[in-house]
Amino acid sequence: MQDGILKSYIGGRYIDNPALPLADNFNPANGELLCKVQQAGAAEAELAVKSAEAGFAVWSEMTGAERGRIMNKAVSILRARNRELAELEVRDNGKPIQEAEVVDVLSGADCIEYFAGMAAGIHGEHFPLKGAFAYTRREPLGVCLGIGAWNYPIQIACWKSAPALACGNAMIYKPSGMTPMSAALLAEIYSEAGVPDGVFNVIQGSSSVARQLIADERVAKVSITGSVDTGKAIMKDAAGTLKRVTMELGGKSPLIIFDDADIEQAVSAAMLANFYTQGEICTNGTRVFVARSIHAAFMQRLKERTTLLKIGDPMHPDTQVGAQVSPSHAQSVLKYIDIGQSEGAVLAAGGQRVIVPGCEAGWFIAPTIFDQCRDDMRIVSEEIFGPVMSVLVFDDEAEVIQRANATRLGLAAGVFTRDLARAHRVVAKLQAGVCWINNYNITPIEMPFGGYKESGLGYENSLSAIDCYTQRKSVYVELTGVASPYA
Numbered sequence: 001m002q003d004g005i006l007k008s009y010i011g012g013r014y015i016d017n018p019a020l021p022l023a024d025n026f027n028p029a030n031g032e033l034l035c036k037v038q039q040a041g042a043a044e045a046e047l048a049v050k051s052a053e054a055g056f057a058v059w060s061e062m063t064g065a066e067r068g069r070i071m072n073k074a075v076s077i078l079r080a081r082n083r084e085l086a087e088l089e090v091r092d093n094g095k096p097i098q099e100a101e102v103v104d105v106l107s108g109a110d111c112i113e114y115f116a117g118m119a120a121g122i123h124g125e126h127f128p129l130k131g132a133f134a135y136t137r138r139e140p141l142g143v144c145l146g147i148g149a150w151n152y153p154i155q156i157a158c159w160k161s162a163p164a165l166a167c168g169n170a171m172i173y174k175p176s177g178m179t180p181m182s183a184a185l186l187a188e189i190y191s192e193a194g195v196p197d198g199v200f201n202v203i204q205g206s207s208s209v210a211r212q213l214i215a216d217e218r219v220a221k222v223s224i225t226g227s228v229d230t231g232k233a234i235m236k237d238a239a240g241t242l243k244r245v246t247m248e249l250g251g252k253s254p255l256i257i258f259d260d261a262d263i264e265q266a267v268s269a270a271m272l273a274n275f276y277t278q279g280e281i282c283t284n285g286t287r288v289f290v291a292r293s294i295h296a297a298f299m300q301r302l303k304e305r306t307t308l309l310k311i312g313d314p315m316h317p318d319t320q321v322g323a324q325v326s327p328s329h330a331q332s333v334l335k336y337i338d339i340g341q342s343e344g345a346v347l348a349a350g351g352q353r354v355i356v357p358g359c360e361a362g363w364f365i366a367p368t369i370f371d372q373c374r375d376d377m378r379i380v381s382e383e384i385f386g387p388v389m390s391v392l393v394f395d396d397e398a399e400v401i402q403r404a405n406a407t408r409l410g411l412a413a414g415v416f417t418r419d420l421a422r423a424h425r426v427v428a429k430l431q432a433g434v435c436w437i438n439n440y441n442i443t444p445i446e447m448p449f450g451g452y453k454e455s456g457l458g459y460e461n462s463l464s465a466i467d468c469y470t471q472r473k474s475v476y477v478e479l480t481g482v483a484s485p486y487a
C-alpha cells in the first residue's frame with residue numbers, strides 16, 4: 001500500500017492505475033478510514049490471467065518438495081508476523097484481537113504448513129493389467145480463481161491458496177471488498193518466501209471483476225466462500241466454460257443438546273457457536289435444540305453467562321464481542337431481531353445495539369438469545385450471520401433429527417450427549433457436511449470441510465482438497481503389441 005491506496009498485487013508487485021475508481025475501506029469499530037482501494041477492471045483482470053499463466057509455467061515445473069520448501073518459508077513469516085497481521089485483521093473486520101491473535105493468521109499458517117508437507121506426496125497410481133499396465137498422473141488444473149468472504153479474510157485466503165499452490169496451480173485471489181487488506185499482505189509474504197511472480201495474485205474489486213475472470217476460458221477453476229445466492233450465481237456463470245467449482249456457502253446449522261448432556265459444556269458450546277466473531281461464522285449452530293427436561297436449567301446458565309460477555313473496542317485484550325462488519329450488515333441483524341420479536345419468540349438476552357465508549361461510530365450488537373422459537377420463524381430458518389441464537393425445545397430423538405434436517409442448508413451440526421451410541425446414531429442421520437460431538441466450531445486442517453445440500457460443493461482442507469485442485473490423467477501402456485482385427 002502506498003499513500004493510503006491499496007492496489008491489486010499482480011505478477012509479484014502492486015499495479016498502479018490512477019484512472020481506476022477508488023472504494024473507501026473503513027474500520028468497522030470506529031469508522032476510521034483505513035485505506036482507499038483501487039477497483040480493478042478489465043485491464044487488471046487480463047494482466048492477472050497472463051501473470052498467473054506465466055507463474056503457473058514456472059511453478060508447475062518444480063517438484064512438490066521444492067514447492068513445499070518455499071511454502072514453509074511463508075509459514076515461518078506468517079507466524080513471526082502474527083500479532084501485526086492479527087491487528088490488521090481486527091481493524092479491517094471488527095473482530096476481537098483475543099480471537100484474531102490465536103485463530104485467524106495461525107490457522108492460515110497451519111493450513112499452508114499442512115499442504116506444504118503434502119506437496120511432495122501428491123502422485124498418481126499404478127494399475128497392473130494383462131500385457132499392459134496403466135498409471136495415472138495427478139496434474140494441476142492451471143490458473144485457479146479464489147473468491148473470499150469478509151469474516152475470516154486471511155484464513156480463507158490461506159485455505160484456498162495452500163492446496164492450490166501445493167498441487168502446482170497458480171491463483172488469482174479476490175478478497176471481499178469489505179476486508180481487502182490481509183490478502184495483499186499474504187501475497188507479499190508468498191513473494192518474500194520465494195513463490196515465483198504470478199503464482200499468487202490478488203485482484204481488488206467488486207463482483208464484476210470476479211465475473212470477468214469466471215467467464216475467462218483460461219481460468220480452470222473457481223473456489224468461492226460466500227453466501228448461497230452468490231454461489232448459485234457463480235455456478236451459472238462458471239457453466240459457460242464448464243469450470244470446476246468449489247463452493248463454501250452459508251448455513252443455518254443445528255446444535256442438539258440431549259437430556260444427559262453436561263449442561264455447563266453445552267452452554268459453552270452454544271455460546272461459542274453463536275457469539276464467537278460476533279456471530280459472523282458460516283458454521284454457527286444458530287438453531288439450538290434443547291431437550292425439554294433440561295431446558296430451564298440450560299436457559300438459566302446460558303443467560304447468566306451470556307450477560308457476562310465483554311462487548312467493547314475489538315483492540316482491547318479483554319473484548320469478547322467486537323463490531324459487526326458494517327453498518328448495513330448490523331442493520332440487517334437488528335432487523336432480524338425485530339422480526340423475531342414480531343414472530344412471537346421470547347427475547348431472553350440482548351436484542352439491541354450497544355454504544356461502546358471511544359468506538360461510537362461502530363455497530364456493536366449485544367449477544368442475543370431468543371427462547372421458545374418455532375421452526376417456521378424466519379429467525380430460525382434464515383441465515384442472520386450475527387450474534388443471534390434461537391432456542392427450540394424437543395421431546396425425542398427422531399423428532400429432533402427430522403427438524404434439524406428440515407432445511408435446504410447443510411453446512412454443520414453439533415450433538416451434545418454422554419451416550420456415545422446415541423451420538424453416533426444421530427450424527428449418521430444428520431444432513432450436514434461437518435458434525436461435532438460434544439464440541440462445536442472446531443475445524444482442524446486434517447478434517448475435510450464442506451457442506452451438504454445448498455451449503456456447498458467440494459472440500460477445503462485435508463487430503464480431499466487435493467482432489468479439488470488436481471486432475472487425473474490416465475495413461476495406458478501397451479507391452480505386447482496391438483491386437484488388430486484388420487487385414
Ligand SMILES: NC(=O)c1ccc[n+]([C@@H]2O[C@H](COP(=O)([O-])OP(=O)(O)OC[C@H]3O[C@@H](n4cnc5c(N)ncnc54)[C@H](O)[C@@H]3O)[C@@H](O)[C@H]2O)c1
Nearest residue numbers: 148149150175176207210226227230233248249250251282
Ligand atoms: N462455508 C464457508 O466456509 C463460509 C465461510 C465464511 C462465510 N460464508 C458465507 O459467506 C456469507 C457472508 O459473506 P459475504 O457477505 O462476503 O458473502 P457474499 O456472497 O456477499 O460475497 C462473497 C464474495 O463473493 C463476491 N461476489 C459476490 N457476488 C458475486 C458474483 N455474482 N460473482 C462473483 N463474485 C461475487 C464478493 O465480492 C465477495 O468477495 C455468509 O452466507 C456465510 O455463511 C461461508
Ligand SMILES: C[N+](C)(C)CC=O
Nearest residue numbers: 151152281282283443
Ligand atoms: C471460519 N470458517 C471459515 C472455518 C468457517 C466459516 O465462517
